[in-house]
Amino acid sequence: MRITCPLCGARDLREFSVTGSAALLNRPEEGAELPEWDDYLHNRDNPAGPSDELWYHSGGCGAWLVVRRDTTSHAVLDVRLASEQKT
Amino acid sequence: MGSISLIKAPALEQAPFEAAGLRLEAVEPGPVTALMPYRGRHAAVATALEKSHGLGWPEPGQVIASGGQRIAWSAYNTALVIGAELPPRLANHTAMTPQGDGMACLRLSGAAWRDALARLTPLTFEQDAERGMLMHVPALFLRGDDAVEVFVMRSMARTAWHELQSAMERLAGRAAIS
Structure with missing residues (x-):
């Protein structure tokens, strides 16, 4: 699984950690x-x-991301900076 | 802002290491300051840096250089100013954190530097400044033509050195048998 970080580009899953629902x-x-x-x-x-889930790019730029992911296929549909989503 | 030095010994005291046509050395990059502009102040920081040092504010992955001074994107909303003393009034627009001895810089030079790093990180170095992992060491990679500079936290400098030296040795070993 790869996540395309808006700042770093497509990166391996292992650089990220997931926190849970973006409802936070x-x-x-x-x-x-x-x-x-x-x-x-x-x-x-x-x-x-x-x-929508919150992911942290700990192995890269350190940004919080909102990742839209299909839980049935693991397809990553959209990635945005949480700081932009919030405001 | 004066440079802060709390530690007398350099992070790395190893002599330069050469193998596989590559050279690994610890370099002293000069004063390093992390800037994190306050909300909406990026343009003000860019203008101030342009005026004082001929620099600006880098986009993600970008490095702006002027003379021996550089500003390199280094993380979300963060850039490192390398080799320049900054005017204190810049603090009106941005948080400024002198890195002092907290950061070590390793320079890997030689045409095949990407081959050595391919053993340590999945990065492909398509941008001038990239954050990633050097094995398990968080690192900032600043790409040059025939060299790359690897900035790591001082506490992990010797681990980073060991990883890079091992990769060079294995590259040389592979070349010797093929």
Whole structure:
């Protein structure tokens, strides 16, 4: 599996580590209700198909990436910088 | 900004090593400063560096050189200024971290430097500055015509040297039997 880092180009899977769902980018606002935090921290969809994940390019540029990946085929569909996705 | 030196001994004291038509040596790159511009200030940093040193802000994979001074892309939102003292007022636009003795630079020269590195990293060196792994050592590779400079953290400098020397020895061994 290769991930095309927007900064470094196509790189081997071993340069990256995965953190989990990109839902982590959507942090609740300050003062949000507990159920919202519960959702943010614990509750995840488990889709069979395209799924947005957070990956860290530890063996390269050190950027956080949002990788859209098909969990049934491992095909990488899209890679973006998390910093650009967030704003 | 003055250079900071907390450690007296150089990171590498090995004599230059030669094998397979290649030469490996530790080099002193001069002052190295990491710049991480504040949000939206990249243009200001580029302008200031252009004015003071004839440099600019590098795109990913890019190195801008002027005289003996360079700025090399080195990571996400980060570039290393090599061989130049920077005016303190640049800190209005960017975080500036002098690397002092924290970084070691190994220079591998000779036409076949890519063959030696092919044993240590999957990188193909299509850009002037690339981040990657030298075996398990995180490294910044700055490509030249007949040489590559490998910047590693000081704590891993001897490991990086050992890996490069071993690769050169094996390259020479392979050439001797074929």
